[in-house]
Amino acid sequence: MAMEKEQLTTKNIELFNVQDIDNYVKDITKVFKHKGIPKTYIPWWNSELETLNLGVIKLHHIIQAMKRSRKPLYRVLLERKQLKQEYLDDIRKASTEHFKEFRNKQGKEDVWSLTNRLLKNSPQPVLPSTIRVTPANFTTTSKETAYVLLNKFYPNDTEDDTEKQKLLRQSVYYEQNTSDDRFFTEEEVIDCLKTISPNKAPGSNHLTADICFAFTTIYKNRHR
Structure with missing residues (x-):
């Protein structure tokens, strides 16, 4: 060992004075090897x-x-x-x-299958089930927490509300008589598919941007 090589283990510490102890600690510190920071390895580097x-x-x-x-x-x-x-x-x-x-x-399991499987098995984010109501009290159930949050951000009408504010809040319960949105045209669908990046990872159905674009183009030409 390095300490034995430097004869640090054969010295009688009981006979050391203050200066000897300081020198002994410095000698031991010099023997210790500092762990080097591992270099980042890039597998495709040449x-x-x-x-x-x-x-x-x-x-x-x-x-x-x-x-x-x-x-x-x-x-x-x-x-x-x-x-x-x-x-x-x-x-x-x-x-x-x-x-x-x-x-x-990858064999039968391609890279996207592996990625989607890992994402599927990863733990889902947990919503807060309790919240502090007062310095010493917390909610006990998710339902109670939701009720506190609703009252905090969407409180009921108060006496200070104007008549206009009350009517505005009541209007959300009535359906507006408007016409339906028009359907997308073929040109709009094609233009939208062209904007999708081909490098974007597909979902669990493995449908990439080029597959969607090719299918839409072929389907449009065959069903006219």
Whole structure:
């Protein structure tokens, strides 16, 4: 052990004075190894990306040095822009290829099935069942809690309410005589489907944006 190697375990502490104890504690502290912070591991990182990353950093230092010496920067800035764009494109490509490889390894359960299953089995948020009414009293049931919240945010009419306010509150109980909303047109449905991002995760039915768009287009053409 490191303490035995430094002969820290063979010393008689009972014979130490105050200064000896301080020195002994310092020696023991030096022996202890601090745990290093683990590096974040990116599974799709490769040597090409590392080389591009170092190249971008090197150009950054060169630009800072040229700024201090007031040298022209146009050429090196253009070089950094091109290298940085290549670096970002390669990152996106490597990440996408790794995701495709991960998806192909899922077998019968694809990546969306796994994601939806994990979300389905995760605990649902629990609504508050009690609430403090006074500094020493709490509600005892969910029904009582709901009643307290309703009275807090939607209290009954008071003597201070005007006649207009009372009529306005009563109007919510009457159906307004209005015409029904018109149906969506085919163009509106198609335009809406086009705005859905193809990268958006599907639901439990596995219907992605491209599937919905293709079905709607085919269904429209076959049922005219």
